[in-house]
Amino acid sequence: MKRIDLHLLGPLVALVGLFILGALLNPAFLAPANLSNVLARSAFIGLIAVGMTFVITQGGLDLSVGSMAAFLAGIAIMAMNALAPITGENWGTILIGMGVALAGGLLAGFANGALVTKARIEPFIVTLGTMGIFRSLVTWLADGGTLSLDSGLRALYRPVYFGGIGWITWPIIVFAIVAVLGEWTMRHTRFGRHVEAIGSNDRVARYSAVDVERVRLKTYVLLGALVGLATILYVPRLGSASGSTGVLWELEAIAAVIIGGTALKGGRGRVWGTVVGVLILSLIDNILNLADLVSPYLNGAIQGVIIVLAVVLQREKRSAE
Amino acid sequence: MERRNLLKLPLAAAALSLAAGVALAQEAEKKVIGVSIPSATHGFMGGLNWHAQDTIERLGKVYPNLEFVLATAGDAAKQVSDIEDMLATRNIDGLVVLPFESEPLTDPVKQVKAAGKFVTVVDRGLSEEGIEDLYVAGDNTAFGRVAGEYFRDNLKAGGKIVVLRGIPTTLDNERVEAFQAALGGSDKEILDMQHGNWNRDDAFKVMQDYLAKYPQIDAVWAADDDMAVGVLEAIAQAGREDEMVVVGGAGMKDIVKRIMDKDPQLPVNVTYPPALISSAIEMTALRFVSNAPMAGRYIIGSQLITPENAEQFYFPDSPF
Numbered sequence: 001m002k003r004i005d006l007h008l009l010g011p012l013v014a015l016v017g018l019f020i021l022g023a024l025l026n027p028a029f030l031a032p033a034n035l036s037n038v039l040a041r042s043a044f045i046g047l048i049a050v051g052m053t054f055v056i057t058q059g060g061l062d063l064s065v066g067s068m069a070a071f072l073a074g075i076a077i078m079a080m081n082a083l084a085p086i087t088g089e090n091w092g093t094i095l096i097g098m099g100v101a102l103a104g105g106l107l108a109g110f111a112n113g114a115l116v117t118k119a120r121i122e123p124f125i126v127t128l129g130t131m132g133i134f135r136s137l138v139t140w141l142a143d144g145g146t147l148s149l150d151s152g153l154r155a156l157y158r159p160v161y162f163g164g165i166g167w168i169t170w171p172i173i174v175f176a177i178v179a180v181l182g183e184w185t186m187r188h189t190r191f192g193r194h195v196e197a198i199g200s201n202d203r204v205a206r207y208s209a210v211d212v213e214r215v216r217l218k219t220y221v222l223l224g225a226l227v228g229l230a231t232i233l234y235v236p237r238l239g240s241a242s243g244s245t246g247v248l249w250e251l252e253a254i255a256a257v258i259i260g261g262t263a264l265k266g267g268r269g270r271v272w273g274t275v276v277g278v279l280i281l282s283l284i285d286n287i288l289n290l291a292d293l294v295s296p297y298l299n300g301a302i303q304g305v306i307i308v309l310a311v312v313l314q315r316e317k318r319s320a321e
Numbered sequence: 322m323e324r325r326n327l328l329k330l331p332l333a334a335a336a337l338s339l340a341a342g343v344a345l346a347q348e349a350e351k352k353v354i355g356v357s358i359p360s361a362t363h364g365f366m367g368g369l370n371w372h373a374q375d376t377i378e379r380l381g382k383v384y385p386n387l388e389f390v391l392a393t394a395g396d397a398a399k400q401v402s403d404i405e406d407m408l409a410t411r412n413i414d415g416l417v418v419l420p421f422e423s424e425p426l427t428d429p430v431k432q433v434k435a436a437g438k439f440v441t442v443v444d445r446g447l448s449e450e451g452i453e454d455l456y457v458a459g460d461n462t463a464f465g466r467v468a469g470e471y472f473r474d475n476l477k478a479g480g481k482i483v484v485l486r487g488i489p490t491t492l493d494n495e496r497v498e499a500f501q502a503a504l505g506g507s508d509k510e511i512l513d514m515q516h517g518n519w520n521r522d523d524a525f526k527v528m529q530d531y532l533a534k535y536p537q538i539d540a541v542w543a544a545d546d547d548m549a550v551g552v553l554e555a556i557a558q559a560g561r562e563d564e565m566v567v568v569g570g571a572g573m574k575d576i577v578k579r580i581m582d583k584d585p586q587l588p589v590n591v592t593y594p595p596a597l598i599s600s601a602i603e604m605t606a607l608r609f610v611s612n613a614p615m616a617g618r619y620i621i622g623s624q625l626i627t628p629e630n631a632e633q634f635y636f637p638d639s640p641f
Contacts, residue, residue, distance in 0.1 A: 026534060033559070034533040041526060144361025144370045145641050146547075148575070162558055238521050238554055242364065244547075245522070289515055289530035296515050297489055 010313055011260055011276040014306075018283045025291035034286070036167040042282040043171035044069070047230040049253040049274045050182040051223030055123075056257050057186070057269030058219050059199045060116060063127040065227050066249030067134035068108050072231040073241035074138040076101040077147045089152035097153075101235070102228040108134070109224015113217035131250070139243035149239040161236040171233045175275075178226065183271040192269075195219060199266030256281055259310045280310070352609045353388045354415040355407035356602060357400055358443075360393040364547045365519070365571055368595035368641025369419070376599040380606050387606055397421040401429045408433055415439040415605050419598065423448045439608055443601045445492075455608075456618045457601040459593045463623040465496035467591045468542055468568050469503025471625060475588070480509045480539040483531045485517035485524050485548050496544060512538065517548045524551030532559045540566050546573030546590070553586065562586055571595070572626060572634050573641055581631040590626040592634060595641055597621050 022029040048065050055062050080097035087093045108130070115126040141147065149157065164170045186192040194215045197205040206212050235241070258264055259280055260273025284306055288299050356377065361367040370393060377389040390411050394400035400421045407413045416433050420426035420442065427447040434440045434452050442453040472482055484500070487493040497514065504511065512535055517524035524543065531538065532555060541556075543549040549569030556562055567586055569576055571593045579587050600621065608615040626634050 028533045031533060034530075037529045037533065041529075139361060142367070144367030145639075146364055146367075238525065238551060240521065240550070242521075243361065243367075244520050247520075285526065286530060289527060290534050292513070296486070299516075 011273055011280065011310065014310055015276050015280055015283070018280060018287065022283060022287045022290070025287060025293070029287070029290055032167040034290075036169060036172070038282050038286045039175070039279075040161070040169050040171045042278050043175040044230040044234050045249060045252050045256060045281070046175045046275060046278040047178055047226045047233075048223070048249060049256040049278050050178055050271055051219075051226035052253045053182065053257050053260070053262050053269050053271050053274045054186070054192075054195055054219040055223050056254070056262055056264060057199045057266055058195045058216055059202065059266030060123040060216060060219065061127065061254070062112060062123065062220065062223055063250045064108075064112060064130040064134055065223065065253060066246035066251075067131045067138070068105070068224070068227050068246075069231050069234065069249060070138045070241055070243070070245035070247075071134040072101045072104045072108070072228055073235050073245055074141050074147050075104055076231060076235055077149050077239075077241055078141065080153055081150050084150050084153055089150070089156060091156065093153060094157050097157075097235070098232045101231040102225060105224040105226070105228025105231065106221055107224070109221040109227070110217070112224065113220030116220065117213040117217045135243065138241060138245070142242050144243070146240050146242040149235065154236075154239040157236040157239070159236070161233060174229065174233060178229070179271060179275045182274075186269050186271050191215065191218065196267060196269055199263075199268070201267075252281060253278075255307050259307060277310075280306070351386050351388060352414045353390060353411055354417065354602070354605055354609070355390045355392070355404070355411060355413040356417045356598075357392050357394065357403050357407070358419045358598065359400070359421050360395045364573065364641050365545070365593075365595055368639050369598050371639050371641070372596045373598045373602065376602045380602065384606060384610050387609060389602075394421060397425040401425060404429045404433060408436060408438075413438060415441070415609065417441045417443060417598075417601050417605050419443040419601075420445045420447060427452070439605065441601050441605045443598055454616050455601070455604060457597060457604065458618075458620055459597055460620050460623050461492050461495040461593075462499040464570060464591055464593050465499030465501075465544075466503045467623050467625050468544070468570065469500040471568065471589055471591075472509055472540055472542070473504055473507045476509050476540055478508050481512050481535070481537055482509060482540045482542060483512050483528075483535065483538055484514040484542045485527055485544060485552065486514055487516070487519045487545060487548075489516060500542065500544075517543070517545075517551070519545045519547055521547050521551040524548035525555050526551075528552040528555035529558070532556070532561065538565045540568070543567055543569045545570050546576045549573075549576060549587075556586075571641075574636055574639060577626060577631050577635045580626055580628055581635060583628045588627075590631075590634075592624045592626060594621065594634075595639075596636075 028034055052062060076097045079100040080093055083093050083096055112127055112130055115121050116123045160170055162169060164173060194210050197210060198212050198215055202212050256277035257274050259277035261270045262268060262273060284303050288302060356373060358373055359366055361370040377391055380387060381389060390407055392403040394403055416438055418430055423445055427449050430440060430447060431452050440453045441455040441457060444458045486497060513531060515527045517527045528551060541552055543552045546569040549567055552567055566588050568589055570591045572590055576587060576590055580590055604615050607613050
């Protein structure tokens with residue numbers, strides 16, 4: 001029993017370790033402004049990673065999320081810019097833009113899910129394809145440049161990223177709510193149990209009268225919606241989208257999910273672990289910037305080592321069980 | 322049917338008069354110029370693509386005996402295939418190439434030269450010397466030096482500077498070394514240099530961390546206007562707009578506009594014009610339509626954009 005506890009707490013221990021390291025290296029690390037920055041930055045990858053946890057747990061994968069976020073940001077900005085002269089620079093216009101991002105996310109997720117479940121194509125291939133499609137579309141829409149939100153709307157929309165309750169900004173609040181709901185859904189709802197059952201053995205799940213394809217499709221739609229939500233929080237930050245928006249987000253999200261203890265082959269999902277994984281990744285970045293530990297050329301290597309180490313430690317503990 | 326003929330009539334007349342006017346040029350042999358550039362993956366390349374298309378369209382009208390073949394590539398391998406196709410199937414007489422990477426493109430471009438074609442290399446040199454007839458490039462050393470000299474001469478004594486570097490490349494190294502050299506021996510201090518990868522989001526994060534780490538920052542060298550946008554947002558979030566100036570680079574239209582409007586946060590900018598592709602295409606075209614000698618190296622200097630001269634660097638139609 002005790003061993004299992006340790007294994008479960010592995011990522012958490014790593015997170016606490018990083019906190020202590022950060023505080024020792026630079027006192028500015030624990031300043032509320034810095035912690036608020038790190039948490040708010042984590043929110044985009046965090047929301048996506050929570051959705052990704054469900055997709056990976058049922059045995060799927062989605063490589064298109066980074067490109068999808070860029071594409072959704074692009075169409076949301078274009079929709080708001082197009083509507084501004086008609087509906088005016090007000091919250092109504094912004095709400096429509098948010099709606100476009102969310103609806104686009106649902107549709108894109110549905111497209112991914114339908115190709116996987118109805119057309120029965122490997123998720124890796126489907127989402128590799130849609131990854132290229134979304135990325136090209138946003139580059140094409142932006143004419144190779146950058147799509148920028150109308151400055152009046154921008155000023156109005158800006159507080160959605162930067163505002164909040166004191167240091168707790170809106171992205172942090174949204175991320176926290178989604179994380180709690182995600183954990184609850186995975187643990188305490190029929191949908192969550194079905195997702196885990198399909199990931200462990202989809203044939204057994206099918207014989208147990210679980211509508212496997214439907215549940216799979218739902219996980220992709222859920223992920224799409226969360227990408228849409230992440231986009232809603234991303235657009236007010238810089239008010240722009242381009243071909244280089246959201247590059248490699250998919251891999252960061254997948255890495256966070258795996259660091260958190262969800263099995264890449266499916267069957268065991270741990271949303272709170274994913275949240276810890278996201279925070280670990282953001283903190284490494286932040287600490288490397290705050291402390292001049294190594295040449296900036298090596299930042300990527302440090303991150304790589306920590307990701308691999310986190311997973312290796314879990315493997316060893318598991319085999320020791 | 323009738324309608325179509327009616328439409329054709331004035332067109333035919335126009336074509337006739339045009340044909341008369343350019344009969345001389347038409348008699349000259351038709352020449353094909355291939356243009357191979359990386360695709361528009363970030364702001365600067367987007368601008369470069371726009372200028373390439375714009376120039377080709379304009380030159381096609383001015384010189385009817387010139388034909389252009391434009392190919393954009395997302396990676397070095399695709400660009401090699403593009404160039405092989407141009408040589409094999411489009412029978413090009415000249416090639417304008419901005420190599421995606423120096424090493425893998427060196428040999429294919431050498432083949433084009435060996436086939437007796439005129440070769441213009443743009444911005445990134447090949448790894449072997451003496452292949453190209455004409456070399457057109459921006460001046461990375463000057464790009465870093467001009468920014469460094471501005472800080473050296475205009476910052477208050479003891480001023481503290483943070484630097485955002487680009488994607489780790491020789492190009493970025495040249496810029497940063499020249500920047501450091503220009504500041505060398507002065508009383509200005511470089512606090513930190515991290516990679517923002519010429520990306521808005523990365524630059525935003527790095528700047529947030531700089532702001533958390535250093536209580537006093539007097540100037541930011543963002544070295545690229547995409548990064549400058551991220552930097553400005555991070556500074557605004559921290560409410561420290563009045564403490565520091567930001568110098569970007571490459572002359573993005575929004576930034577140039579703000580310099581024109583005398584924004585105190587953005588005093589100057591350093592050019593590294595994406596329109597350098599236009600110079601290259603234009604000079605290659607001249608090689609085929611005039612007797613002007615077009616060979617050697619043409620280095621486009623990096624200039625300081627100030628509120629006084631900003632207007633001449635402002636291209637509202639460009640996507641960059």
